[in-house]
Amino acid sequence: MIKTFDCALIGMGISGVLLARKLASVGLHVAVFHDDKPIKTSFAESLPASINPLLARLGLHPYLHHSAHFPCSGTYSSWGSVVLKQPDVERALQQKPGWKVDKSYLISQLVEDLPEAVVMFGKVSGLEQQRAYWQISSKNHMGEAVQVSARFVADASGRQGYLPRALNIPRHYFDKLMAFVVNVPSVKIAQLQHPVLVEAQQHCWSLVSQVSEKSTMLAIFSNQTSPDFERYSAFENWYEVSEKSIYFKQFIKKNIHVPVRKVNASSHICSQLTGRNWLMLGDAAMSFDPLSSHGMTTAMYMADKAGEAIAQYFSGKSQGLDDYSEQMTSIYNTYLNELVERYNGEQRWSSEPFWQSKQSINVSNECALVY
Numbered sequence: 001m002i003k004t005f006d007c008a009l010i011g012m013g014i015s016g017v018l019l020a021r022k023l024a025s026v027g028l029h030v031a032v033f034h035d036d037k038p039i040k041t042s043f044a045e046s047l048p049a050s051i052n053p054l055l056a057r058l059g060l061h062p063y064l065h066h067s068a069h070f071p072c073s074g075t076y077s078s079w080g081s082v083v084l085k086q087p088d089v090e091r092a093l094q095q096k097p098g099w100k101v102d103k104s105y106l107i108s109q110l111v112e113d114l115p116e117a118v119v120m121f122g123k124v125s126g127l128e129q130q131r132a133y134w135q136i137s138s139k140n141h142m143g144e145a146v147q148v149s150a151r152f153v154a155d156a157s158g159r160q161g162y163l164p165r166a167l168n169i170p171r172h173y174f175d176k177l178m179a180f181v182v183n184v185p186s187v188k189i190a191q192l193q194h195p196v197l198v199e200a201q202q203h204c205w206s207l208v209s210q211v212s213e214k215s216t217m218l219a220i221f222s223n224q225t226s227p228d229f230e231r232y233s234a235f236e237n238w239y240e241v242s243e244k245s246i247y248f249k250q251f252i253k254k255n256i257h258v259p260v261r262k263v264n265a266s267s268h269i270c271s272q273l274t275g276r277n278w279l280m281l282g283d284a285a286m287s288f289d290p291l292s293s294h295g296m297t298t299a300m301y302m303a304d305k306a307g308e309a310i311a312q313y314f315s316g317k318s319q320g321l322d323d324y325s326e327q328m329t330s331i332y333n334t335y336l337n338e339l340v341e342r343y344n345g346e347q348r349w350s351s352e353p354f355w356q357s358k359q360s361i362n363v364s365n366e367c368a369l370v371y
């Protein structure tokens, strides 16, 4: 027998788990589809201090008071000049600090607290719209093929985006930024003790971000315009391609071999964020350049607002979906303008193709690109 739910939710990243929690809290019957592939590389995500009111509203501070996560006041940065700008610690001390979160652990904490009414299935393998219902193919916890039916679908499947591909919804891409990421043993450098460091370089920008006492994430962000683009894929080349950096190279140990993970870090927004009985949230709807530290904050905010819009839909008011779409698009436009301004703050290499590609807004429309 096919089970019917109010809402089918695709993906169990931070946006998916928060939306499941919200929908269950308003009494909706939710089926969550998740791909339980283990996460191999930590991106050592940081949350800015400005996220604290949202964390308070969502009741998330108690989850962060755990040794997996730690407070973090801003970022060291060498951007626009070789001078290392310190985070404004004084100001940060007057406010609550931001956070470094272990995203996988935070999600597992939130999953553990989901009410039993939220039913889990495996990865979505098929989706079909039939009049007022969606039919979803997946597997149950015993690995058996199942068919589930739902009145509403929310897509929180991350950058891959399930609905854009299933419904052929075009996506607007603003760049082709790629991230090359490694997790390496932490290196202690007396003058660089802050857990996050951003440095602009001639053909890329780089990030050092502490995962824990023992482990640090190093990342290079660039695109095909960089002459070193192919070389970033092998960690053996990193010291040489970063030789002209002042700070980043100090974190690169020469004789270790670690796999480099190449991931899409581009900015995009789908041309449509909602439909008659569906919506998208998190990276599936719109994605952010990690320079902005906006990804998780916006994914969490979208989960809250998507929950409100879906609850309104089930009380007969579909206007909430249009309002959601309008509000998120407006947030995205503001983000794009701020991002270009931030990249224009670095003028030392403004004739280099990488920096030129990031210093104005360029749009390319691509239909359901999968990375």
Ligand SMILES: Cc1cc2nc3c(=O)[nH]c(=O)nc-3n(C[C@H](O)[C@H](O)[C@H](O)COP(=O)(O)OP(=O)(O)OC[C@H]3O[C@@H](n4cnc5c(N)ncnc54)[C@H](O)[C@@H]3O)c2cc1C
Residues within 6 Å of the ligand: 010, 011, 012, 013, 014, 015, 016, 033, 034, 035, 036, 037, 043, 044, 045, 046, 047, 103, 122, 123, 124, 125, 156, 157, 158, 159, 160, 162, 179, 181, 219, 263, 264, 265, 281, 282, 283, 284, 288, 290, 293, 294, 295, 296, 297, 299
């Ligand atoms: C290198 C890097 C550094 C970053 N640093 C920061 C930072 O410092 N601060 C910050 O705020 N953000 C940062 N981000 C961005 C942030 O990680 C993301 O914006 C955020 O995690 C998005 O959450 P999400 O829930 O939308 O998607 P995801 O976390 O991608 O979750 C989507 C989930 O859906 C699952 N899924 C996909 N397809 C299916 C399917 N068919 N069926 C079922 N499940 C499916 C996936 O397996 C995944 O578990 C960074 C990103 C990168 C790449």
